[in-house]
Amino acid sequence: ARERLVAAFDTVNKSFGELFSLLFGGGQAYLELTDADDPLNSGLEIYAQPPGKKCQVLSLFSGGEQTLTSIALIFAMFLTNPAPICVLDEIDAPLDDSNVDRVCTLLEKMAAEGDTRFIVITHHRMTMARMDRLYGVTMSERGVSQLVSVDMSQPDMFEDAIAA
Amino acid sequence: ARERLVAAFDTVNKSFGELFSLLFGGGQAYLELTDADDPLNSGLEIYAQPPGKKCQVLSLFSGGEQTLTSIALIFAMFLTNPAPICVLDEIDAPLDDSNVDRVCTLLEKMAAEGDTRFIVITHHRMTMARMDRLYGVTMSERGVSQLVSVDMSQPDMFEDAIAA
Amino acid sequence: VQFNKLRLTGFKSFVEATDLEIGKGLTGIIGPNGCGKSNLVEALRWVMGETSAKRMRGSGMEDVIFNGTDRRPARNIAEVTLHLDNSKREAPAELNDSDELEIVRRIERDKGSSYKVNGKNVRAKDVQLLFADVSIGANSPALVSQGRVADLINAKPTQRRLILEEAA
Amino acid sequence: VQFNKLRLTGFKSFVEATDLEIGKGLTGIIGPNGCGKSNLVEALRWVMGETSAKRMRGSGMEDVIFNGTDRRPARNIAEVTLHLDNSKREAPAELNDSDELEIVRRIERDKGSSYKVNGKNVRAKDVQLLFADVSIGANSPALVSQGRVADLINAKPTQRRLILEEAA
Ligand SMILES: Nc1ncnc2c1ncn2[C@@H]1O[C@H](COP(=O)(O)OP(=O)(O)OP(=O)(O)O)[C@@H](O)[C@H]1O
Numbered sequence: 177a178r179e180r181l182v183a184a185f186d187t188v189n190k191s192f193g194e195l196f197s198l199l200f201g202g203g204q205a206y207l208e209l210t211d212a213d214d215p216l217n218s219g220l221e222i223y224a225q226p227p228g229k230k231c232q233v234l235s236l237f238s239g240g241e242q243t244l245t246s247i248a249l250i251f252a253m254f255l256t257n258p259a260p261i262c263v264l265d266e267i268d269a270p271l272d273d274s275n276v277d278r279v280c281t282l283l284e285k286m287a288a289e290g291d292t293r294f295i296v297i298t299h300h301r302m303t304m305a306r307m308d309r310l311y312g313v314t315m316s317e318r319g320v321s322q323l324v325s326v327d328m329s330q331p332d333m334f335e336d337a338i339a340a
Numbered sequence: 341a342r343e344r345l346v347a348a349f350d351t352v353n354k355s356f357g358e359l360f361s362l363l364f365g366g367g368q369a370y371l372e373l374t375d376a377d378d379p380l381n382s383g384l385e386i387y388a389q390p391p392g393k394k395c396q397v398l399s400l401f402s403g404g405e406q407t408l409t410s411i412a413l414i415f416a417m418f419l420t421n422p423a424p425i426c427v428l429d430e431i432d433a434p435l436d437d438s439n440v441d442r443v444c445t446l447l448e449k450m451a452a453e454g455d456t457r458f459i460v461i462t463h464h465r466m467t468m469a470r471m472d473r474l475y476g477v478t479m480s481e482r483g484v485s486q487l488v489s490v491d492m493s494q495p496d497m498f499e500d501a502i503a504a
Numbered sequence: 505v506q507f508n509k510l511r512l513t514g515f516k517s518f519v520e521a522t523d524l525e526i527g528k529g530l531t532g533i534i535g536p537n538g539c540g541k542s543n544l545v546e547a548l549r550w551v552m553g554e555t556s557a558k559r560m561r562g563s564g565m566e567d568v569i570f571n572g573t574d575r576r577p578a579r580n581i582a583e584v585t586l587h588l589d590n591s592k593r594e595a596p597a598e599l600n601d602s603d604e605l606e607i608v609r610r611i612e613r614d615k616g617s618s619y620k621v622n623g624k625n626v627r628a629k630d631v632q633l634l635f636a637d638v639s640i641g642a643n644s645p646a647l648v649s650q651g652r653v654a655d656l657i658n659a660k661p662t663q664r665r666l667i668l669e670e671a672a
Numbered sequence: 673v674q675f676n677k678l679r680l681t682g683f684k685s686f687v688e689a690t691d692l693e694i695g696k697g698l699t700g701i702i703g704p705n706g707c708g709k710s711n712l713v714e715a716l717r718w719v720m721g722e723t724s725a726k727r728m729r730g731s732g733m734e735d736v737i738f739n740g741t742d743r744r745p746a747r748n749i750a751e752v753t754l755h756l757d758n759s760k761r762e763a764p765a766e767l768n769d770s771d772e773l774e775i776v777r778r779i780e781r782d783k784g785s786s787y788k789v790n791g792k793n794v795r796a797k798d799v800q801l802l803f804a805d806v807s808i809g810a811n812s813p814a815l816v817s818q819g820r821v822a823d824l825i826n827a828k829p830t831q832r833r834l835i836l837e838e839a840a
C-alpha cells in the first residue's frame with residue numbers, strides 16, 4: 177500500500193503541474209506530502225502560483241482560480257487511474273469566457289485520448305457548442321422531468337422553448 | 341426590542357412572499373418563528389414552494405432555486421430597512437438566462453424606487469447590458485489590478501482585450 | 505467496462521421511466537433551473553451504492569422517491585438501472601459471465617433498498633466492489649457535484665491524502 | 673448618507689492608488705478570473721470595520737497588504753478611504769458637523785490598524801457605530817460575497833433570526 181501511494185503521488189504530482197500550467201497559460205503548481213517518511217499517515221499540501229503572481233495560500237485565490245486549480249487536481253488524479261465515466265455539474269459557472277474555452281479544450285483532448293465518457297451539465301452556450309451531443313431536461317409538466325435530445329445546431333431553440 | 345423584531349418579522353415575511361413569487365413567476369413562500377411566544381430566542385424557519393411543485397425542504401431545491409430563494413430573502417430584509425449600498429458578487433453564476441433576466445428586472449426596479457446604490461460583479465453578458473455604468477478590472481501588469489471605465493455599448497471589446 | 509445507459513423510474517422528479525443514453529466522448533445536459541439535471545447525477549451515484557442521504561440532498565433516503573406534484577400523487581417506489589458493457593470482462597468473478605451488466609437499485613417506502621445484477625439479488629457491498637474494481641464509485645472524485653468542484657482543494661490535508669489513496 | 677467613492681492603496685492586488693466612483697443606480701464590475709473584482713468588495717467591508725481575517729480570505733489581517741509580484745516588492749502599508757455624502761446629517765453627533773465624511777482605515781505590518789474620520793483619529797468601535805446608524809456595516813446582509821448568496825438560507829434557524837434582528 178505504501179509503494180502504491182508513493183507511486184500514485186509521483187504520477188498525480190507530475191500531471192497536476194502540467195495541467196495547472198495548461199489551464200492558467202503558465203505558472204506552476206505542485207503537491208507535497210507533509211510527512212514523506214510516513215506517507216500512509218501524512219497529509220497532502222497543495223502549492224500553486226498563477227503566472228506572474230507570488231506563490232500564495234489557496235484561500236487568497238479568486239473563485240475562478242480556485243475552480244481551475246481544483247479541476248487540474250481532479251483531472252490529474254483521474255488520469256492516473258482513468259474511470260469509465262466522469263460527471264461535471266456546472267464546473268464552468270465561476271469561469272470567464274477564456275477559461276471556459278481552456279477547460280473545454282482540455283475536455284476534448286481527454287475525451288479523444290481515452291475511453292472515458294463525460295457527462296457535462298452547463299448553462300454556458302460556449303460549453304454547449306463543444307459537446308458531441310446534447311440532451312435537454314424539461315419540465316413541460318411542472319414538477320415532472322423529461323429528457324429530450326437537442327439539435328446541436330440550435331441550442332437556443334431549446335433554451336428559449338423551455339425557459340418560457 | 342421584542343416589538344421591533346416582531347414588526348420587522350411581519351414586514352420581511354410579507355415582502356419575502358412577494359419577491360419569491362415575482363422571481364419564480366408564481367408559487368409561494370413564507371417565514372415562521374419557531375417560538376412565536378419568545379421571539380427573541382426563537383429560530384427563523386423558511387418554507388417555500390416553487391410553482392406547481394410540492395412544498396419541500398430547502399435542501400431538495402436545485403442550485404438555481406436556492407439562489408433565487410436566497411435573493412428574495414436578502415432583498416426582503418434589505419427593503420425593510422434599506423441600506424445606502426448593496427454589493428452582489430456573481431449572484432447570477434448558477435442562474436439560467438430567464439432567471440438572470442428576472443433578477444435584473446428586480447434590480448432595476450429597486451434602484452429606480454429607492455436611493456440605494458448597487459455594485460454588481462458579473463461574468464454574464466446579459467447582466468452587463470442592464471447596468472447604468474460598467475467598470476473593468478484588468479491585470480495588464482500581472483498581479484497588479486487596475487480599474488478602467490468600459491464603454492457600455494461594447495462590453496465585448498473589454499472582455500476580449502483583457503482576456504487575452 | 506463502458507457506461508451505456510441510465511434509466512430512472514420514480515426517482516426524484518423523473519416519475520416516468522426515463523432513459524439517458526451515454527455515448528462516447530462529451531455528452532452535454534442543459535435545461536432551466538430546477539428542471540432535474542443534478543437529479544440525474546444523483547441517480548448515477550445512488551445506483552452505484554451511495555449510502556448517505558445527505559449527499560442525495562435529502563433528510564432520509566426515501567427523499568429520492570417521487571413525492572408528488574399538484575397534479576400527481578407521490579410514488580412508493582424509486583428504481584434506477586445502469587447498463588454497462590462488460591465485453592472486456594472486468595467485473596468480479598461471480599458477476600463476470602456475461603457481456604452486459606444490468607445493475608438495478610430499488611427503494612420502497614418503509615422497506616429499504618435492494619440491489620440486483622443481471623436479475624440476481626446482490627448486497628450493496630457486492631455492487632460497491634464491482635465499481636471499485638473498475639475505478640469508479642459513489643464517492644469517486646470523477647463525479648463532481650454542483651458547487652463542490654473546490655471541495656478537493658478546501659479539504660483538510662489528511663482528507664486529501666485519503667482521496668489520493670482511493671484514486672491510486 | 674450616500675456612498676460616493678472608494679480609494680484603495682496597497683490593498684491586496686491594488687498596489688497603486690485606485691478610485692472606484694460609486695454612482696446612482698446600478699454599477700457593474702467585470703473582468704477576467706483573478707483580476708481583483710472580489711478584492712474591491714473586501715476593501716469596502718474592511719474600511720467599514722471588518723475584524724475577521726478569514727472573511728478577508730487571509731490567515732492574518734496583514735494578508736490584505738500588497739505582498740508583491742515577480743516584478744514589484746511587497747508593501748508595508750495598505751489603506752482604504754471611503755467618501756460619503758453626509759448632507760442629510762445622519763452620522764453620530766461627534767462626527768456630524770460636515771457635509772462630507774472621509775473614513776480611512778490603514779494597516780501597517782507589525783503595527784496593526786488605525787482609523788480616521790475627516791482627519792481625526794477614531795476607534796474601530798466609532799466607525800462600526802457610524803455605519804450601524806445608517807443600516808449598513810461589515811456584516812450587513814446587503815453585502816453578498818462570492819459564492820455566499822445561499823448562506824442565509826443554509827444558516828441555522830437561530831442564526832437567521834439574529835440576521836433579521838440586525839436588519840430590523
Ligand atoms: N423526491 C422528489 N420528488 C419530486 N421532485 C423532487 C424530489 N426531489 C427533488 N425534486 C425536485 O427536483 C428539483 C431539483 O432538481 P435539480 O437539482 O436536478 O435541478 P437542476 O436542473 O440541477 O437545476 P439548477 O440548474 O438550478 O442546478 C427540485 O425543484 C425538486 O422539486
Ligand SMILES: Nc1ncnc2c1ncn2[C@@H]1O[C@H](COP(=O)(O)OP(=O)(O)OP(=O)(O)O)[C@@H](O)[C@H]1O
Nearest residue numbers: 238239240684705706707708709710711737738739
Ligand atoms: N495581499 C495581496 N497582495 C497581492 N495580491 C493579492 C493579495 N491578496 C490577494 N491577491 C490577489 O488577488 C487575486 C484574487 O482576486 P479576486 O478574488 O478579487 O479575483 P476576482 O476578480 O474576483 O476573480 P473571479 O472572477 O475568479 O472571482 C489573487 O489571484 C491574488 O493573487
Ligand SMILES: [Mg+2]
Nearest residue numbers: 402403542650
Ligand atoms: Mg443543478
Ligand SMILES: [Mg+2]
Nearest residue numbers: 238239710818
Ligand atoms: Mg471573485
